[in-house]
Amino acid sequence: MSFIRILAMNRQDESEEIFQLTSMVLWQKFSQYDSDGSFPAWACRIAHFEMLKYRESKRRFKLLSDEAIESLAFAAFPISSQVNERRLALSKCLENLPDSDHELIRQRYFDHLSVSEISELVGRSTHAIYRELSRVHGVLLRCVERSISEGLQ
Template sequence: MQSRSEGQNESRNEVFVRLLAGIQRKLFLYVMVLVPDPQEAEEIVQDVSVVLWRRFEDFRPGEDFFRWACGIARNEVLKHRDRSARAARCFSPEFLEQIANDAVRVVDTIDERREALRECLQELQPHHRELLNQRYFHQMSTEQIAQLHGKSVEAVRRMLHRIRMAVLKCIQQKLRTAEDSA
């Protein structure tokens, strides 16, 4: 039979795991902004996860877990910089602090941006979507696409530019609409 405190710990464990799983990808992206080496970022995220667990009792229900985790991640990145002489020479602590603050806002909206991109791509005419797929998914050069479609390279470049600008405008509009309705 479990004691009352064991049941509470298990509940606490489940809450922690659920919260951490919900932000793991965004937390990694946040750290990648500050430490561009994916292996170093992965190590830092693992360290952050341990610190988050150790300090989970400091987390207040209703607080934004992602922002709380980013504060801890920023501290872990600074510790990592102190251990790495090469990294310490790259950026000043003030610059890193500003980037960290900006990164929280950007990464926090990544799911909304991805959804807006998906919707905007679906709204494209099929042949425009196919051009983007050829260029970015299949990594075809503009020369290859031009040859495939019997167009000039310059015509393909202009078309891709117009499509990208339309997608960007669509995304910005969707994000503004979502922001206004929030």
């Protein structure tokens, strides 16, 4: 999805529509996928073509030429791979957090509670919650960076 968002210049509605179109084509053409090749590269190539078809179907003013989209697609694949690698590392790091830290992250980012709501819920000051979030962010950042560097070795 990050690859598609880059191609759609982070337009949420276009990204979601292109993602749906790409998902359908991936299912339809899965029998043509060469299992010796890279699945992400194959999927990104299909997403690239779906983006071009989507743009053509809308026939609206194009901010970027097809050549610019081609260049963007070429540059976006490594970026989207890095984003996916970081997302996987973050998931593993979240699993290894102590329960109290995991709960704080869940409340803030998955339940979308504000810092004020969390502070009322746990009976601590907002300053203490901000400090705790900052500490946990640091722990997660170091864990993700360590996981990625270990993966490169």
